[in-house]
Ligand SMILES: Nc1ncnc2c1ncn2[C@@H]1O[C@H](COP(=O)(O)OP(=O)(O)O)[C@@H](O)[C@H]1O
């Protein structure tokens with residue numbers, strides 16, 4: 001069987017929803033399963049740091065889900081920039097689950113995929129929207145995964161993506177071990193109001209709290225000096241809100257539907273050394289975009 005798995009990029013946190021909220025975006029990782037081979041072989045152009053054998057995250061995940069899976073050759077096409085805060089590692093994990101599901105004929109449900117991926121990642125904010133599409137609010141506590149999947153309210157989204165890397169592990173290392181009770185109550189209240197307003201499509205309320213995160217942005221801002229400048233210019237131009245995408249360094253700006261193009265031009269002027277790109281909400285999530293069984297594949301080759 002030959003098939004291609006497509007998995008979208010994601011943005012996690014949306015400001016106050018640290019480790020809990022995420023949104024699927026219109027950049028994609030495609031993994032084509034070419035056929036059986038003697039050893040695992042991953043063809044890609046992602047650089048020498050990304051393994052091409054069974055140590056590759058996609059294969060590692062597939063073997064975690066189905067340890068006796070026979071080796072295959074995979075071909076990767078990826079327009080999700082790595083280590084930028086757009087969920088490339090989560091997409092690779094989800095692709096691995098989809099590969100195992102198809103090759104092992106496991107018939108996993110979406111819920112089972114979300115559970116497996118969230119336990120691997122320890123937080124569902126990237127993997128759940130990568131699997132389900134659109135907007136997900138979720139949690140993993142002691143291997144229990146709970147989530148709500150919902151439509152994100154209409155808006156335009158601009159991503160400001162530096163050409164420099166910031167590994168998620170590095171960006172998590174600057175976070176504190178604990179926070180005072182009073183701050184935790186404020187952080188929770190802010191996230192609660194944000195999620196309630198997003199679920200109701202109430203941007204007026206959402207925009208008041210989106211930039212009020214207490215959990216992570218205050219600690220990470222020193223690693224992403226462009227966040228404040230982008231936020232200020234976006235606000236001057238009427239945007240709803242600006243947040244760090246995942247662990248950064250990408251910054252996302254949410255603005256009114258139809259206003260993205262002009263805001264993109266303004267932001268490109270102040271972020272000349274970065275990629276400024278308008279993205280859509282990806283509604284569908286991970287899927288098989290192309291599949292032919294062995295017989296059809298032999299017929300194609302004749
Ligand atoms: N397509 C891929 N194939 C294999 N490994 C990948 C792939 N995409 C990402 N990764 C792994 O994930 C790492 C990036 O993860 P991380 O630091 O969490 O950043 P991101 O915000 O992009 O998820 C890469 O350095 C690489 O090890």
Ligand SMILES: N[C@@H](CCOP(=O)(O)O)C(=O)O
Nearest residue numbers: 012019085086087168246247
């Ligand atoms: N909640 C996590 C999300 C990391 O997302 P990524 O796209 O940067 O991998 C965090 O903020 O650390």
